[in-house]
Amino acid sequence: xxxxxxxxxxxxxxxxxxxxxxxxxxxxxxxxxxxxxxxxxxxxxxxxxxxxxxxxxxxxxxxxxxxxxxxxxxxxxxxxxxxxxxxxxxxxxxxxxxxxxxxxxxxxxxxxx
Amino acid sequence: xxxxxxxxxxxxxxxxxxxxxxxxxxxxxxxxxxxxxxxxxxxxxxxxxxxxxxxxxxxxxxxxxxxxxxxxxxxxxxxxxxxxxxxxxxxxxxxxxxxxxxxxxxxxxxxxxx
Numbered sequence: 481x482x483x484x485x486x487x488x489x490x491x492x493x494x495x496x497x498x499x500x501x502x503x504x505x506x507x508x509x510x511x512x513x514x515x516x517x518x519x520x521x522x523x524x525x526x527x528x529x530x531x532x533x534x535x536x537x538x539x540x541x542x543x544x545x546x547x548x549x550x551x552x553x554x555x556x557x558x559x560x561x562x563x564x565x566x567x568x569x570x571x572x573x574x575x576x577x578x579x580x581x582x583x584x585x586x587x588x589x590x591x592x593x
Numbered sequence: 594x595x596x597x598x599x600x601x602x603x604x605x606x607x608x609x610x611x612x613x614x615x616x617x618x619x620x621x622x623x624x625x626x627x628x629x630x631x632x633x634x635x636x637x638x639x640x641x642x643x644x645x646x647x648x649x650x651x652x653x654x655x656x657x658x659x660x661x662x663x664x665x666x667x668x669x670x671x672x673x674x675x676x677x678x679x680x681x682x683x684x685x686x687x688x689x690x691x692x693x694x695x696x697x698x699x700x701x702x703x704x705x706x707x
Contacts, residue, residue, distance in 0.1 A: 489633070512693050523597070523683050523698030524636070531693075569635055579624055579687055579694060580651060583635035 483507050484572050486584025493591050499557040501587045503570035506551065510572035514581070515544065515555050518567045527568070528555070560591045595619050599684050599699035606674045606706045614669040614702045616684030624687040624694065625667040629653065629680040630701070636683065642667055674706045 486503045493499045503513075514529035530537045530544040530553065537544045543556040557564055570584040600615045618625065626641035638651030642661040656678060658670040667686075671678060682702045687694040 484635075486635070514695075516696075521700065523685070523700050524696075525698065526695045529693070573693075579626070579696070580638055580641065581636075581696065582652075583628075583637070585633050585635045 483510075483582045484570060484584045486570050486587060488587060489585070490588045491590070493560045493589065495560065495562060495591055495593050497560050497591075499555075499560045499564070499589055499591070501555045501568055501570070501589070502552065503554065503584050504550075504552045505572050505582075507572070507574065507582075508551070509574035510582075511575050512573045513544070513546065513553050514571050514573075515542075516569045516571060516583075518569065518586075520566075524569060557589075560589075562591045562593050565589055565591050597684055597686055597697050597699035599682075599702050601702060602700070603703050604705070606671075606704065608675060608706060610674050611670070611672050612674065613671075614682055614684075614704070616667045616669065616699060617665050618667075618684075618686040618697070619665065620686060620688060620697065621664060622686035622688045622697070623664065625661065626651070626685050626696070627657070627659065627667070627669045628683045628685065630683060631680050639669065639682075671704075674704075676706045678704065679706045680704060 515527045516524035517527040518524040532548045541558045546553045571581045597618045623644045627639040628636040640659040642648045684699045685696040
């Protein structure tokens with residue numbers, strides 16, 4: 481039972497384009513939504529995160545959009561670069577859950593030069 | 594600081610063998626956890642610990658044991674390996690006592706069970 485559904489599974493974007501990865505969740509107790517970035521052979525690393533009391537958070541070229549009523553959130557990568565090629569995981573966690581993150585299935589992003 | 598260190602990086606086991614995946618962190622983090630990563634499944638929590646002497650089960654704990662005798666170390670034991678345990682295992686730690694704490698991951702241990 482996957483509580484966080486992520487799409488697409490893979491994404492190919494041209495350099496300079498916009499990459500969009502979508503996630504949807506079911507558990508209304510989730511109240512913190514981080515995104516992790518993973519390069520081949522490495523462990524995931526926190527990229528950006530959002531709480532449901534805001535609809536958008538931007539850090540450089542990376543933006544999270546959050547729709548609480550639809551229980552959906554997405555990652556937008558503006559001006560995508562070949563160095564952004566990695567696997568991206570959305571995640572969710574509920575208060576009082578001792579940091580038990582529930583991860584999406586991952587999106588493998590390839591940015592073509 | 595080395596961060597989160599996992600050993601070994603690669604291991605091949607035969608069905609029924611036992612082994613321990615080691616995890617150590619030098620950041621004085623109270624929270625540590627083990628995840629497994631499988632294609633199309635994301636990362637799934639196996640076990641976690643909120644401090645020395647305290648452990649609890651995650652989403653997929655069957656076939657795995659853990660202990661936390663020190664703040665720094667959190668080994669994961671496979672008592673009788675099965676092909677279904679072929680996966681990449683990640684150890685992670687966090688300094689924060691809230692659910693918003695950033696998880697710091699090791700580089701992973703790739704396990705193949707024949």
